Amino acid sequence: MIVYICKMEKVEIKLLNKWYPLKYQNKLKGRYLIQDDILPLLNNLPSSFDVNKIGESFLKKDIYSVSFGNGNKKILIWTQMHGNESTGTKALFDLLNFFATKHELSKIANQILETCTIVCVPIINPDGATAYTRVNAQNIDLNRDVIDKKAIESSILQDILKEINPDYCFNMHDQRTIFSVGENNNPATISFLAPSVDQERTLTDGRKQTMEVIVSMNNLLQKIMPNQVGRYTDEFYPTATGDNFQKMGHNTILIESGHFKDDYQREQTRKFTFYALLQGINFIARENDKNNYKAYFDIPNNEKLYLDIILKNVNYKDKKEDIGILFKEKLIEGQLYFMPKLEITGNLSSYNANKIVNNSGLSFLNKIELEKWLKNEFN
Ligand SMILES: [Zn+2]
Incomplete structure (x- = not known):
């Protein structure tokens, strides 16, 4: 058969x-x-x-x-x-x-x-x-x-x-x-x-x-x-x-x-x-x-170990820190914008990101200053 x-x-x-x-x-x-x-x-x-x-x-x-x-x-x-x-x-x-x-x-x-x-x-x-x-x-x-x-x-x-x-x-x-x-x-x-x-x-x-x-x-x-x-x-x-x-x-x-x-x-x-x-x-x-x-x-x-941006070794609030950024999407008049927002600070060596900025020499006194800079840089 x-x-x-x-x-x-x-x-x-x-x-x-x-x-x-x-x-x-x-x-x-x-x-x-x-x-x-x-x-x-x-x-x-x-x-x-x-x-x-x-x-x-x-x-x-x-x-x-x-x-x-x-x-x-x-x-x-x-x-x-x-x-x-x-x-x-x-x-x-x-x-x-x-x-x-x-x-x-x-x-x-x-x-x-x-x-x-x-x-x-x-x-x-x-x-x-x-x-x-x-x-x-x-x-x-x-x-x-x-x-x-x-x-x-x-x-x-x-x-x-x-x-x-x-x-x-x-x-x-x-x-x-x-x-x-x-x-x-x-x-x-x-x-x-x-x-x-x-x-x-x-x-x-x-x-x-x-x-x-x-x-x-x-x-x-x-x-x-x-x-x-x-x-x-x-x-x-x-x-x-x-x-x-x-x-x-x-x-x-x-x-x-x-x-x-x-x-x-x-x-x-x-x-x-x-x-x-x-x-x-x-x-x-x-x-x-x-x-x-x-x-x-x-x-x-x-x-949860991936970010949009990591800034390494930043002087932040008088401390050396890594800064982790996530974009938040915002709809304005039918257009979508990706707004960079501070997600996490500290030693981020176990994290990866879409973009990593090493030794940036950056310095921020506070979150307002940081987010203002981010907005200029990444928007
Ligand atoms: Zn869903």
């Missing part, structure tokens, strides 16, 4: 590297991304993509879902639950381009479309996106509102969750520059979490499956940006979205897009986020793949 096994394709990095610069969604750029930016793109999708209005935000902005694929495995992806975390939205539209166009990797795309149905909700918090805030217009953190559902956007997300009943969810976030990969001094360009379902952090079958997907994404990312992937603490958060969705039986993968050297617009990170998403989805689509979930625990924990 001859048994034919239909072999599912793997994501070839070489081909993906060739595809990406030509076909990524170049109409979305930068950090400040609002609903108006994505509406024309949703309108332009081919007819095989089903675009539906699924509700309105607190300030009456339309929220849409995009569905595609015909398979039994259901996948739900949402972005910008925190309004100022836009990298996942850019990566998601790169993913839509991947499925909307024909190319050398179409075989993978077709296999995924046959095995999976993918439903995306880009910018679930459009009011927060417009205001460039983490919270929604009622000052509610949607990622802590899953039980109370005080925000209309939380109900919209849970309604579609019930409707789709997904096997897997991708919960897309951004993290600040400060997160490093363990103590190896690299920025955590991408971090993952397989959320816990209880205080004991029990390794349920669902969590193990979530971890397996993360292991496959990590394996791919290590090939293109070694040692820049971190893992979040799996401490149980009773009101967090991922923890509760996972508890309800929907395997939920948290992706946090973070800093990459000199990439303040997060255009490199966006590419890595897209690669990770595609790899994760393809792993889910491939029936016969198995990973050892235990490798999830080999991904180093996120630490």
Whole structure:
């Protein structure tokens, strides 16, 4: 007897590297991304993509879902639950381009479309996106509102969750520059979490499956940006979205897009986020793949050892100190500015930074003087 096994394709990095610069969604750029930016793109999708209005935000902005694929495995992806975390939205539209166009990797795309149905909700918090805030217009953190559902956007997300009943969810976030990969001094360009379902952090079958997907994404990312992937603490958060969705039986993968050297617009990170998403989805689509979930625990924990700027050996308040700076993004009349703010002083030898100024010969009497100088130097 001859048994034919239909072999599912793997994501070839070489081909993906060739595809990406030509076909990524170049109409979305930068950090400040609002609903108006994505509406024309949703309108332009081919007819095989089903675009539906699924509700309105607190300030009456339309929220849409995009569905595609015909398979039994259901996948739900949402972005910008925190309004100022836009990298996942850019990566998601790169993913839509991947499925909307024909190319050398179409075989993978077709296999995924046959095995999976993918439903995306880009910018679930459009009011927060417009205001460039983490919270929604009622000052509610949607990622802590899953039980109370005080925000209309939380109900919209849970309604579609019930409707789709997904096997897997991708919960897309951004993290600040400060997160490093363990103590190896690299920025955590991408971090993952397989959320816990209880205080004991029990390794349920669902969590193990979530971890397996993360292991496959990590394996791919290590090939293109070694040692820049971190893992979040799996401490149980009773009101967090991922923890509760996972508890309800929907395997939920948290992706946090973070800093990459000199990439303040997060255009490199966006590419890595897209690669990770595609790899994760393809792993889910491939029936016969198995990973050892235990490798999830080999991904180093996120630490907070990375800064935007370190000034070494500064005379500060009459002491020799290192000065650690983080940028804070500020929206002024529709433009995003990166404001340098003092984060930490002391001996910062265990820290790394995007920019390190050695032996600056600088001297500041106080914080006001320091921040005034920073503003002139780095704005
Ligand atoms: Zn977030």
